[in-house]
Amino acid sequence: MKYCITLLALCIAPMVCSQSYGEFKVHENGLIYSPAAVGKLKHIVDSLNLKFKVCDFSKRFQSMPQAHGYYVTLDGSRCKEALADMKAGMAPETLRQKYATETFAQLPLHEYRYTNYEKKSMIGWQMLDLNSNDQHDLEFELADFQSQFKEPLAQKWVYSYEVSDYDKSEHLAAIYFTSTPTAVSLPANYSRAIQYALCMIDTTQTVMLAERDSYELFNRKHTKAFDKFWSYLEKKYNRVKPRPYDYELAYTLDQLNDDETPDTTAAIAYDSMEKVDYVAVDTTAVDFTLVDTTAVDTAVAVYPYESHKPSRLYLRLQRMSKEERQQLIDKNEANFRYNQAQDSIWESQLAERVQTLYATDKKFSSLLHSAYEEAKTHSQSNDNLERVIAWTIGPREALEMKRRRRVVGGCSMDQRPRIHAQEIAVLAAETTHWEIFLRSHLDIMNDRFDRVSDGSYAYAGRKTYIRELEVLDINLIDLVLGITLRIDQASQHHYFGSIGRMGRALAESQDRENIEKTILEAITASDLDVYNRQLFYYLYLNYVYNLPELAQQEVAGARLNAVLASLPFTAKGYVRRE
Template sequence: MKVKLIIVFLFVISQIKAQYSEFKLHDNGLIYSETSMSKLKRIVDSLNLKFKVCDLSKKYYSNRQAIAHHLSLDGNKAKEAKADIEKNISFDDFIKKYPKTKVVEKLVVIANQYKDYDNKSVLEFFNLELSERDNFNFYFRDQNESEVIHGNWIYDYNEKGKYSGEGINAYYLVKPFESLLLPQKYSKLIQYSDCLIDTTATIFNENAKKTYRYYDESVPNKPRAFNDYVEKVLKRPEFDNEKFDVIMGMDTIDFERPNKKLSKKERLEREKRAVVIEKEFEKFGEKMDIWESSRLTRIDSLKNNDPNFMPKLLEAYAEAKINSASEDQFEEYVGLYISKEAELELKRNRRVVGGCSMDDSPRRHALSIAILSAETTKWEIFLQSHLNIMNDRFDRVSDGSWAQQGRSTYIREIEDLEINVLDLLFGISLRLENPAENHYFGSINRLGRALSESKNKTEFENRALAMIEDNELDTYNRLLVYYLFRNYNHNLEDENHQKTNMEKLKVSISKLPDYVVNKIDLN
């Protein structure tokens, strides 16, 4: 494992030394080569995607939404209040009886049902956060609405605990939940996105396994044995594990005596040793660069001169197909000496999970899938994988917001394919009650950033502002487009442009319902 950690460390060091670019850019300025882009354009032309007329007969409905007051009451009256709520006490009577109740009136509340990571049904009620003080939500597992809605009330009661007081939070429904028919012009956007993305296809195979940056070295497997064979024959440089511990600061940790501190003499000796080791590590890095630069040429020679090369590779590939135990370097060899289609299928058998904010392996895995899909003319896999990069839709053990700015959106790559990118992105921004299976829902934050880099800014602004003003569109989706516009505007580089847009936005949001306008905080 330490050998693999060294590779990670080398990668981080190399990124710090260089001006950081997340992915390699080709001569065309894109993350896909001109050859790949040409293949994708031919696919677009052959499928007639630019002019494709989708079936507009399907009707789409908005997410179920209501208007509700939020109430919160802490203290020993909460249990009594719970009993009154279950009897469907009126709002006015509740306030009279419990005058210390904190109330936020007329919120837009959404009902949403989904499956969690354990495949358990979750019923969620949440309101749109228009200011910092208006963020509330309730979650109910394995319950239906008839069990959690008591007349006009939805509540969450907390008994007094060792470290928390008794309290109750509730929504009082002023207007019941309803799902509205989306106007045809918005249904067309959703249908277009479904046609373009192809919801019948998925990136990963049904039995794909979750993996991390590197496979588990404790479990022997033939793909790893093949990599070890290549590295041994090609004499990959090595670095002492104990010295690596010094660089990582692991040598100062005493797990049996965690509070033990080094003496001044020990600390000085360690610092001197660390300086020497760091220089050795720099030389090791230089050797690794040289080794890596010639690796593919030398492995070609190995393949041509060692009769065991292909049998070993084919045997390892056969195992990898069954147990999904492969990783990038082995898959690269499969692509070179078996087929690109075979390499793509191995990658589709692995869902890469990021270890932390600095771990870019999920995004690199998605890019590899997108590139291979372009090379093997699998449009349906390509577009979903590229959208995942744009929306940063990946699993990570932990993720800090500070790292997200370095993850670009790459909107130009799909704009250069001459598809209707604005229709696509609006189509995956809208929310609906009856989506097609595998419908792609975009991230409002990420899409706003992507659109700020679009070549069609003026068209986006005009269309978004018109959607915010449109009384035929449900309030939830109008507000989502408002959020989309705010994120877009925040990411623009021109401050004068931002100020002009904010003035336009003020006019557009004035067309929203009064109970919404009064809560919007533009600061």
């Protein structure tokens, strides 16, 4: 239990610490970057816009290779027979009638290739079903695909037959290609938008430095100099002694209240399916032949109850009256608010105190430089040291340290990766490293970070900060077009935006009228490839979903629904949220 509470505290702590600012500190200009930093960035954008005007606009980018096909899946003992029919060239409709396939869909498809984490070349095809908001994928190692199938793929089956090691069940997934996947040139205006994105986003740079140079997790074994420095800092700038706070108190009290509350639902029979709470079960870990799902709660079957010895805190609360428990909770919460207020005061004055000590205290300066050299030697750093380096030795040095330290979130509510990216963006802005600034800011806007787990319930607290880009005089519409469009053989560090997050960002834009018009034009552009038109359809839906008022959603949604009949794919369109 202590481990769970500690993990929860680690996830929540960064959010709690930033509550006084919202997610990030907002400056007097209403932005998360200071007026001085914005001024420097605007000067760079002006230069880049002038540079873009003399680009070679004759270059055309290629779409992802695309075709049409049938996607089929089948499970059970007839998979081998169906596989033989596919090898013999049986038509999709005939196969459907013969086997009553589990899945049968006729959809546009696009081909993609990439290198996976094992450095293996992969090839795959994806089909987007916009009616059911679903997708179908089929993927192979490139070498395996080339040994099994011969190109061109028109009028041929590509299939994957598998037998489960667990229960020997058979599964067949296949695509029948009605044509060979082919790339086409993007129209001039969309190629121009991609060029604009490439002009603004340097594909030779990355936010983080080389993986092998990344700082390891902060390890006390190689941070003795930092420990000495930080101890001296806290000696010279004392913190107020914190009041006792118990992180487990609220959780334990909830547990006790649940145990003391009678279960009034136990005798109530389910009279409709609407009253059943379905529990997601990891089917790879459960033998369903051992579970009678008609009579047993699957959650209990998968995770059987194990009794635990009550903690001392639980027993202590159990002996208290409700009034005494409430007094204890109130005192605990008051102590938390007190500690938070004192920490905020200490933090608000830290930069000034550090700079004064650095200028007047030789021992402080010596210890800091020792900690800095130690950090570089052993690739060990943390937020505290990097902040102090930025205030004293220099922001360029702090920026390099931050770019060498990769932060991975412990859970979906862990804001540390976003905070780290925003601090990189701030330092990059202050030191006029545009190429680092824009990538880092786009990562924040697209919420592109590594997390151990990432539940959607944490998304609401993360903002997109599109306003920060709008004030820099960037051609935002062309930038969004450029990072939305998917192209064939893109460079390794080409920036592709997240469709969902960009839709949310555009809903916060100051220029929504032009944004709606531009996206709808892309959806209906007959000279644009089908896959990119599908992506703009999803972008528009996400934009509509995030508009602040229902009336705005209704109007924008109606505009999308009015063009559905003219599209080369079927789509459900906007559906009002109840």
